Amino acid sequence: MSVVGKSLQEKVNLLAQYPQTGLSLKQLVYFGQDQKPGRLFRSGLFLRDELPIRLAHRIQDLQKLPPLLGEMKRISAVRAAYARSMEEIIDLKGIELPKCLPKHKRYPKAPKWRASFFHNFVQHNPSLLDTHLDSSRGRYFNIDFSKPCTGEEYEWPESLHKFNIDFSRLLDTIRTRHDNVASELALDIQEYRRKTKKIDHSIQVFLDRFYMSRIGIRMLIGQYISLVSEPPRENRVGIISTRANILRIIEDATESAKFICRLSYCLFEAPPVEINCDPSLHMMYTESHLNHAVFELLKNSLRATVEYYGVDADSYPPVKVLVVKGEEDITIRISDRGGGFSRKESSVVWSYMYTTAHETLSDDYTDTMTAASSLPPMAGFGFGLPIARLYTRYFGGDLKLVSMEGYGTDAYIQLNRLCESAEPLQ
């Protein structure tokens, strides 16, 4: 079944019928261990099938938004960017598929989706049982990665190598095109809320799905580009660290959070952060994801502490970070004494756009979810908690908050050590 030649809407309708194929951290590492051109080529073919399907799902979601929101300027531009990227991947813009290899079958029918390989390697995230995110749907694999790559011992034809490079360049262009999507969407949602005075549940669900999908697409693209363009490195498979040091990640996030806390409140010193973590503790993970989640939580804790005790306080109680390794999970608890929040608030803190900060997002705001160089403001986005939770859930973990109103808040990040949960997509 070919999608080339169909109209854009036909392509979207067709591809969105196929379920997305969620991968687990373990699978990504397994596929990426071998950086030979043949294996990279097969990964490229997988992406060439999978990415248009994921993009088509998101285009359909964007098309289903209430007209007042869906027709806003930035959201229309985001939809157009998704469509353009989908078409470029389908058409392999300017790229030739090597002729020396048999044509692979594209978009196989439903019964073939359930490859035993997938089920042997994947467990489902128990935190997602009652949510709209799902890691247990039917999958397909038209390329069986469990078998060794055909012709592994061959000398790879130049055209295969060229395809890998060209395809990774195309994906890089697409990744750059989508750099600001998260903040563009947020700006229009914010404007929509200003107009309608509400963000209903269906939009929260849409945002969860959209941002989770975005994390996944960027993960797959980043992983492929890294494997194609960078030499193998110790303890690293693409952008995944096979021995991510938990203490170092927490320390980095602490430094950034304290830095913006000092800047925001013009403090000489931010509240202290005490970290209790085995320095040798490590796990397979994407460091930037964990850094993002810990940073968001520390930022909230530092803000709560400073605002509860006042900017003129002589000293502040420490924010305490405790890390414990269990059989299944590594849990990071971040405890502050910043006064907590009420039970009424606990139902809305996970809502996009919910914030008690006075600053709001401005139009020239850059993409805080991707730009490593520019630090976000202390608060005001109202996206911190929901996005941090998506990052933890992406690889089978979770994020929970327990507040003791009048005292403080405990945040728990649970990281799945087994690394066998599939990306929760819908």
Ligand SMILES: Nc1ncnc2c1ncn2[C@@H]1O[C@H](COP(=O)(O)OP(=O)(O)OP(=O)(O)O)[C@@H](O)[C@H]1O
């Ligand atoms: N540790 C905490 N103590 C007290 N209140 C908290 C804490 N963490 C979060 N909150 C409340 O939840 C709200 C939402 O937090 P969230 O991180 O989603 O957004 P934000 O911090 O306001 O803005 P940003 O998206 O820029 O981080 C905060 O504005 C705050 O009122």
